[in-house]
Amino acid sequence: MNDKAPKKVRKSKAPKDKASETKTPKAKVSEATVSDKKKVLVLGGGFGGVYAAKALERLGRGKLDVELVNANNYFVFQPLLPEVAAASIHSADAVVPLRQLLRRVQVRQAEIMGIDFDAKKVIVVQGTRRIPVDLTYDELVLALGTSVDLKRFPGLPEHALTMKDLADAHRLRTHVIGCLETADVTDDPEVKQSLLTFVVVGGGFSGVETVAEMRELVRRALKYYPNIKPEEIRVYLIEYANRILPTFPADLAEYATRRLQIHGIEVLTGVGTKSATGTAVELNDGRIIPTSTIVATIGNGPHRLVETLDLDMHWARIKTDRYMRVPGRDNVWALGDAALIPLVDDPKEDPADYATQTAQFAVREGRQLAANIIAKLNGTEMKPFAYTSKGSLASLGMSKAVADVYGFKLSGTLAWLLWRGFYLSFLPGFAAKLRVGVTWLLNSVMPPNIVQVQSTPPATRYIHYRKGDRVFEPGMLIDGFYTVIRGAFRLTIDNPESGEHFEKVFEPGEHFGERVLLRSALRTGLVVALEDGLLLFIAQKDFTRFARAFPFLDNYFKDYIERTFGGADKSFAPGSTNSKTELETLP
Ligand SMILES: Cc1cc2nc3c(=O)[nH]c(=O)nc-3n(C[C@H](O)[C@H](O)[C@H](O)COP(=O)(O)OP(=O)(O)OC[C@H]3O[C@@H](n4cnc5c(N)ncnc54)[C@H](O)[C@@H]3O)c2cc1C
Secondary structure (H helix, E strand, O other), rough: OOOOOOOOOOOOOOOOOOOHHHOOOOOOOOOOOOHHHHHEEEEEHHHHHHHHHHHHHHHHHHOOOEEEEEOOOEEHHHHHHHHHHHHOOOOOHHHEEEHHHHHOOOEEOOEEEEEOOOOOOOEOOOOOOOOOEEEEEEEEEEEEOOOEEEOOOOOOHHHHHHHHOOOHHHHHHHHHHHHHHHHHOOOOOOHHHHOOEEEEEOHHHHHHHHHHHHHHHHHHHHHHHHHHHHOOEEEEEEEEOOOOOOOOHHHHHHHHHHHHHHHOEEEOOOOOEEEEEEOEEEEOOOOOOEEOOEEEEOOOOOOOOOOOOOOOOOOOOEEEEOOOOOOOOOOOEEEEEHEEEOOOOOOOOOOHHOOOOOHHHHHHHHHHHHHHHHHHHHHOOOOOOOOOEEEEEEEEOOEEEEEEEEEEEEHHHHHHHHHHHHHHHHHHHHHHHHHHHHHHHHHHHOOOOOOOOOOOOOOEEEEEEEOOOEEEOOOEEEOOOEEEEEEEEEHHHHEOOOOOEEEEEEEEOOEEEEOOOOOEEOOOOOOEEEEEEEEEEEHHHHHHHHHHHHHHHHHHHHHHHHHHHOOOOOOOOOOOOOOOOOOOOOO
C-alpha cells in the first residue's frame, strides 16, 4: 500500500483551522494518477449504501476514490431491531462500525443537508461546529432509505414510538420496562390498565416481529413485578388489511395469527388507526383502546431530504431506470428503500414490477449498481437490475417463526431455527455474529435484562387530547407550561377552606399552567379537554430559564396572573413569578 500517493484536491469550503472536522480523505492505493481517479460519493450507510461502497471499492480499486457519508458511524442491521427492543440482544449487537465494515472506503460521519446537482456537490455538516462543508463528486449514489411519515393519523407522530433505527428500539425497550415499573406500584386501576396495554400498528413483518418480541419481554419480565397479574396484560396488533404478513402465503399468515393469539396478542385485522393521544388510540371503527404504548411500524414516507431534491418520485421513492440511474440527472444513481427500481422493461402500476423494499434486495442492488458504475466508467455494457426474492422469514416469539424460502413453506421451531441461522449468517462481520450468537445462547438460560436506562423526553413537545381527557389535576407535581394550539380546555380551581371557586376556558393562543409553575409546588387546579385538542408543552425547567432570562416575561406573567386570577387577596394568586423561584441557581 502506497500511503504517500498524492492526495486528490477537493473543492471544499471547509475552514482550514479545524482539521479534525474537515479532514480530506486519505489517498488510496493507486497506480493511477490523481487526475485519473474518479470520486464516487455514496450517501447513506444502510444495506444499500454499504454493499454498493464495498463493491465499488473492490471493483474499482486504484481507479476510484470511494467515500460513504452516514449520519452515524455505524451500520444498523434493521432485522434485529425488534430483538433489541425485547432485550434479547444488546443494542450494540445489532450495529457494526462502518469503519470496520468498509476498511478501504473513506467513511465520513456527517449529516447530509443538501445536494447541488449542477455543481456536483453535496453539502454536509459534521462535528460540533456545524459549519456546512461541500463534498464534490463524479458519481453520486443515493441510498438514504425512507423516513417515517405518520402525518395522516392525528396524534400518531407525537405519541407513537417507531421502529426504524437503534434509538427507536432502545426507546421502546426502556418505555416498556418503565410501564411495568409504574404499573407495579400505582394505586390507580385506570392508569394501571393503560400502562399494561401495548398496541402495535402494522401487520407487516416488522410489526409482527415487534409485537411478538415485546410480548416476550413482558412475559419474561413479569416474575419480577409481583403486583402485576399476567391476565392484566393486553397486547394488540392492528392491521388495516384483512390479514397480517401480506408478503407471505395465506396459510403461513394464518399460522402466524394463531401463534400470536396463543401468546395472548389480540390480532385486529381489517381495521385502521384513526388517531392517537398520550392515553389512547382510536380505531376507524370507533373503538378506543386506552394505552400508554403505541408502536407504529407503518408510514414509510419519502426521505425528508430526497423529497426536496426535485427528483421524479413515485410511491414516495425516486424513480430510476433498470440500471439504477436517476433519469434527468447525469451521474446520479439510487438504490435501496429510497429508490423505485423497475424489474421489467415496461413496468405497470403493479408493485410486483419493482424491486421490494427489503435488505435482501438492497444488498443485490448495491452490488449491481457498483458494477454498473464501473462499466459506465470503463465504457463497457451495464446490466439491468434483476432479482427474484428467495423468500421471507418472520419470527413470532416463543421460539416459533414462519418461513417461505425457495418455495418451501415452514412454520414452528424449525422455521425459527432457520430464521436465527439465516440472520446470523447475514449479519456482517465475524465479531457481530459471535456476539449475537453468544447472547442468544445466554438469553435462553438467563433472566431478561430489565434495567431501565432513563431517557429524557424533549423539553418542548405537542400533546394531543381527546374530549374529556385530564391535562392535570390537583395534587399532581407541576410539570410544565401549556399553550393551546387547537381545541378548548377548562381550568377549575376550588379552595375547600375559603370556598372560593375559579373557572376559565382556554382557547387557541391562550396558555395555562404558569400560575404555580414558577414555584416548586403541586398543582391546585384541574384542566379538562372540552373537545379534541392539541397543546404545546414546555417543560418547567426550560420555562423558568426563559422567564428568568427575559424580565419582560416575568412582568407579562405577573400582570397576566393578576388579571386572570385576581390580586394577592385571592388564595390562588401566587404573587410574582420570579420571587419564589428556587428551582435552579444561575450558572
Ligand atoms: C424493524 C425492521 C425489520 C426489518 N426486517 C427485515 C427482514 O427481516 N428482511 C429484510 O430483507 N428486510 C427487513 N427490513 C427492511 C430492511 O431493513 C430495509 O429494506 C433496508 O434497511 C433498506 O436499506 P437502505 O440502505 O435502503 O436504507 P437504510 O438501511 O434505512 O439506510 C439509510 C441510511 O442513510 C442514513 N441517512 C439517512 N438520512 C441521512 C442524512 N440526512 N444524513 C446522513 N445519513 C443519512 C441513515 O442513517 C441510514 O444509515 C426491516 C426493516 C425494519 C425497520
